[in-house]
Amino acid sequence: MSSEPIERRVSYLGDRLRVTRCQICGKEYFEIRDYCGNCGRKSFGKMLDTDLFYEKGKLEVCTLVNEPTNKFTKLGGYFYGIVSFHEGKIRVPGRVTDHIVKCDEEIDFSTLEGRPVTPRFRRRYSVDKSDIIPTISLTFTFADEYYPHQDHSLLKPSKEYDIAGIVGYGCYSSRFRINEGSMQRAIPFVDEDAITAAVEAGKLALIHSGVNNSHIGKIYVGSESNPYAVKPIASKVAQVLRLGEEDEEDDVQGVDAVDTEFACKAATSVFKDAVSLVNYSKSNVDNAMVIGTDNSQSAPRDCPGGELDMFVGYGAAAFIFGKNDVIAEVEGWYSCTSDTPDFWRRDGEPFPMHGGRFTGDPAYFKHVRKAAKKLMERLRLQVDDVDYFVAHQPNAQFPVKVAKELGFKEEQYLPSLQVVKFGNTYSGASPVGLAAVLDVAKPDSRILVASYGSGAGSDAYSLLTTSQILDKRPRQKLTVKYQAENPFLEYVDYTTYRRLKIGM
Amino acid sequence: MQNLPAIVAAGRTRFGEHYEKEPEKLIEEAWLKASIEANLERKDIEACYLSDYFLPITNKLGLEEGFLSELTELHVPMEVTRSFSSALSNACNAIIAGRHDVVLVGGIEKMTDRWDKIRDDLMLLEDPWSFYAGCTPEANHELMLRAYIKKYGLKGENLEKLNIALAQVSVNNHLHATKNEFAQYQRKITLENVLNARKEARKPLGLYDFAPISDGAATIILSSDKTAKRLTAKPVYVLGFSSATDFLTFPARDDLTHFIVTRIATKNALKAAGLSLRDLQLAELYDQSTVMEMVSLEDMGFCEPGKAWKSIYESCQEYQGYYEIDGRQLFVNMNGGLKADGNPLGATGGAQIFEVFRQLRGEAGERQVKSDKGLKHGCVLELEGFGTKGYVYVLGSDKN
Numbered sequence: 021m022s023s024e025p026i027e028r029r030v031s032y033l034g035d036r037l038r039v040t041r042c043q044i045c046g047k048e049y050f051e052i053r054d055y056c057g058n059c060g061r062k063s064f065g066k067m068l069d070t071d072l073f074y075e076k077g078k079l080e081v082c083t084l085v086n087e088p089t090n091k092f093t094k095l096g097g098y099f100y101g102i103v104s105f106h107e108g109k110i111r112v113p114g115r116v117t118d119h120i121v122k123c124d125e126e127i128d129f130s131t132l133e134g135r136p137v138t139p140r141f142r143r144r145y146s147v148d149k150s151d152i153i154p155t156i157s158l159t160f161t162f163a164d165e166y167y168p169h170q171d172h173s174l175l176k177p178s179k180e181y182d183i184a185g186i187v188g189y190g191c192y193s194s195r196f197r198i199n200e201g202s203m204q205r206a207i208p209f210v211d212e213d214a215i216t217a218a219v220e221a222g223k224l225a226l227i228h229s230g231v232n233n234s235h236i237g238k239i240y241v242g243s244e245s246n247p248y249a250v251k252p253i254a255s256k257v258a259q260v261l262r263l264g265e266e267d268e269e270d271d272v273q274g275v276d277a278v279d280t281e282f283a284c285k286a287a288t289s290v291f292k293d294a295v296s297l298v299n300y301s302k303s304n305v306d307n308a309m310v311i312g313t314d315n316s317q318s319a320p321r322d323c324p325g326g327e328l329d330m331f332v333g334y335g336a337a338a339f340i341f342g343k344n345d346v347i348a349e350v351e352g353w354y355s356c357t358s359d360t361p362d363f364w365r366r367d368g369e370p371f372p373m374h375g376g377r378f379t380g381d382p383a384y385f386k387h388v389r390k391a392a393k394k395l396m397e398r399l400r401l402q403v404d405d406v407d408y409f410v411a412h413q414p415n416a417q418f419p420v421k422v423a424k425e426l427g428f429k430e431e432q433y434l435p436s437l438q439v440v441k442f443g444n445t446y447s448g449a450s451p452v453g454l455a456a457v458l459d460v461a462k463p464d465s466r467i468l469v470a471s472y473g474s475g476a477g478s479d480a481y482s483l484l485t486t487s488q489i490l491d492k493r494p495r496q497k498l499t500v501k502y503q504a505e506n507p508f509l510e511y512v513d514y515t516t517y518r519r520l521k522i523g524m
Numbered sequence: 525m526q527n528l529p530a531i532v533a534a535g536r537t538r539f540g541e542h543y544e545k546e547p548e549k550l551i552e553e554a555w556l557k558a559s560i561e562a563n564l565e566r567k568d569i570e571a572c573y574l575s576d577y578f579l580p581i582t583n584k585l586g587l588e589e590g591f592l593s594e595l596t597e598l599h600v601p602m603e604v605t606r607s608f609s610s611a612l613s614n615a616c617n618a619i620i621a622g623r624h625d626v627v628l629v630g631g632i633e634k635m636t637d638r639w640d641k642i643r644d645d646l647m648l649l650e651d652p653w654s655f656y657a658g659c660t661p662e663a664n665h666e667l668m669l670r671a672y673i674k675k676y677g678l679k680g681e682n683l684e685k686l687n688i689a690l691a692q693v694s695v696n697n698h699l700h701a702t703k704n705e706f707a708q709y710q711r712k713i714t715l716e717n718v719l720n721a722r723k724e725a726r727k728p729l730g731l732y733d734f735a736p737i738s739d740g741a742a743t744i745i746l747s748s749d750k751t752a753k754r755l756t757a758k759p760v761y762v763l764g765f766s767s768a769t770d771f772l773t774f775p776a777r778d779d780l781t782h783f784i785v786t787r788i789a790t791k792n793a794l795k796a797a798g799l800s801l802r803d804l805q806l807a808e809l810y811d812q813s814t815v816m817e818m819v820s821l822e823d824m825g826f827c828e829p830g831k832a833w834k835s836i837y838e839s840c841q842e843y844q845g846y847y848e849i850d851g852r853q854l855f856v857n858m859n860g861g862l863k864a865d866g867n868p869l870g871a872t873g874g875a876q877i878f879e880v881f882r883q884l885r886g887e888a889g890e891r892q893v894k895s896d897k898g899l900k901h902g903c904v905l906e907l908e909g910f911g912t913k914g915y916v917y918v919l920g921s922d923k924n
Contacts, residue, residue, distance in 0.1 A: 083666035084727040111775040115658035158657035
């Protein structure tokens with residue numbers, strides 16, 4: 021049993037790497053401090069609360085840990101060292117993550133020391149299944165590998181739109197892949213899960229949008245692999261990303277945070293809620309963030325429900341909605357629902373089940389077709405009016421088949437088809453497809469999204485890109501393509517895949 | 525005039541695994557040996573200063589004093605601290621102040637009772653933030669070594685010599701322990717053993733670079749110098765002692781290559797004793813790792829910063845049982861050090877004091893140090909955590 025108060029305090033400092041700087045002498049502390057050791061009493065009230073969350077560090081010295089303490093054994097071996105920030109003004113302990121130490125790997129610490137590293141938000145260590153999941157950002161990856169360091173700067177709003185829409189987005193997937201058949205699928209590292217991917221995607225969306233995190237009044241996180249049955253992911257995201265107003269008096273964020281669940285459409289379902297909220301003049305919410313995140317669950321291959329094991333992926337996408345500096349306006353939407361049990365997971369069960377009878381029709385095809393058609397009718401759109409079609413992508417066949425049925429051509433649906441690169445990312449699946457399209461779409465392009473959630477329902481949206489999509493594009497290096505075709509991707513075998521998937 | 529604290533007797537158990545014994549039984553054994561040596565009865569003890577680093581965690585013993593009271597049927601003041609050196613500091617202060625005249629100082633630890641979780645406990649207590657980041661009790665030593673290599677720009681042949689010097693530290697300590705009946709490992713090891721273990725671990729330090737986990741107890745009887753003469757013909761005086769404190773979080777410290785606590789405590793202890801380093805022929809250093817022994821030689825001032833590996837390397841070309849530093853002999857860790865004697869945290873400092881006590885009285889048997897000028901002074905360095913606290917004692921067979 022872990023102690024909630026200790027957990028809370030360690031996470032509060034460690035998730036964000038909160039730092040206090042003395043504004044008199046410049047000394048920095050990895051903690052919240054009211055005064056400086058150098059300057060004493062005169063520094064009261066002159067200590068600045070800041071953090072290292074978006075900073076780039078340097079791995080000063082490191083060693084290999086091959087016999088970790090008990091809570092870290094599931095990581096196998098890992099590099100561990102001391103990371104400095106701000107030219108050595110502040111040093112913290114750090115574990116190098118996203119690296120599987122191989123038994124035949126040539127290890128030379130001097131080639132690792134001195135390299136730039138980026139703090140990553142991860143699970144801290146293993147705990148009992150009934151315990152609070154400990155997290156931390158004293159985990160680092162090399163900034164010259166898969167995940168580059170990116171500056172975080174706020175953009176002053178320059179243009180207000182009549183129609184609300186997406187103002188920024190981010191897509192995150194890990195560097196690990198399994199390559200089977202015609203599909204590559206993303207796999208979380210041992211210390212990753214739906215929570216860490218949500219935070220990561222949200223962070224990338226903030227970097228891309230330039231939106232002030234304190235102006236985000238609502239955060240929705242859609243997932244079907246929340247490691248908690250009761251406890252929101254959204255609260256973690258809100259705190260780590262410091263969403264909403266903050267008071268000096270306490271550590272509570274002025275944001276409404278909620279988790280949503282509807283199989284794979286948990287996130288897309290609330291795009292309209294986010295859009296409506298920022299459009300309502302009395303809501304006092306300038307921006308709302310929606311994240312779809314999943315460490316897509318599946319039973320092992322030879323067990324009931326194991327047929328999904330060929331398809332499941334890992335990833336998250338986050339979208340920030342607002343009315344300023346919009347990159348894609350939301351023109352309209354249509355949602356439909358029926359009580360069709362094609363895929364489910366009972367409470368307390370580790371893996372979802374899959375009847376098989378309903379999967380294609382009447383589940384996926386019927387709902388996606390209906391939502392897309394109805395929306396096009398309502399907006400009086402012809403197939404040619406649509407530049408990009410994004411469908412939910414549980415596998416490589418379904419989205420192509422439904423796109424063709426609706427009359428779309430390859431150039432309209434192929435850019436969004438990411439399932440062959442990342443696997444089925446469940447709540448993140450159509451959002452990742454949408455992110456891939458936003459990465460490449462020209463201004464004044466129309467994007468039709470049709471998600472699908474088992475159980476069952478579909479949300480269709482029509483988005484129209486603006487000229488600002490080009491302005492903001494250089495703000496994001498970690499695009500969908502960058503992650504799909506990265507030279508630092510690491511491919512693992514089935515045994516490793518299951519180990520990583522199950523995690524800490 | 526102030527009283528001078530004097531050690532009149534010392535007792536200890538063998539260090540190692542004592543799974544069959546309760547913790548109280550270990551300290552009883554150590555106490556009996558010391559009390560027989562001083563010909564004292566329980567009722568002669570005016571106060572007890574005890575130490576254990578984490579009995580409340582390893583054995584779920586809170587209020588250790590109560591267990592000892594029950595065992596000894598004594599109702600005198602008893603205080604528990606974390607290290608033998610801190611207990612001894614309190615005892616010395618009481619003697620100096622004249623508050624007590626004869627006191628027991630004892631240390632005990634029972635680490636193997638929690639062998640499956642002991643490294644987690646050690647790490648979490650030593651440096652919580654590093655623990656959260658994935659540190660192990662060994663990793664901080666390795667990082668210190670990496671920082672040392674970088675700071676002093678060691679490469680090629682020098683780096684090779686440094687690595688051999690560190691391996692030699694372990695070999696020496698094992699050699700010394702073969703003559704110590706109380707040592708946990710009374711067997712020789714070879715340079716190849718140490719180097720192969722590192723190679724196998726694929727990291728800067730391996731199995732043979734680190735002190736083990738141990739059970740054990742040690743006690744001494746401390747009195748004022750006046751009373752000491754009644755109790756023994758050969759008291760050993762605590763001529764000077766001091767301690768210092770540093771940050772818990774190792775990466776946050778200014779210097780990653782040295783322990784500032786050792787520097788401060790050594791300086792102050794020598795000053796209190798009115799002695800200089802040159803007067804010390806014998807040092808019991810806190811070699812939780814081979815790196816710690818090397819760095820401590822520098823921190824205490826025996827070697828210049830960045831140079832200790834050289835002295836060790838050269839002394840070990842034909843090892844005579846001591847390090848030769850600037851033409852002087854320095855006997856280090858004659859009991860085998862923490863590496864081979866064992867490291868039951870709360871009792872470790874007791875074994876260090878025990879060793880210097882025996883050596884200064886000429887009672888160390890086979891491992892007795894023979895010094896040309898006669899052995900008069902020795903010192904003990906004990907650390908708590910990874911250099912979070914440092915205690916230095918300067919002991920002498922004469923009052924000066």
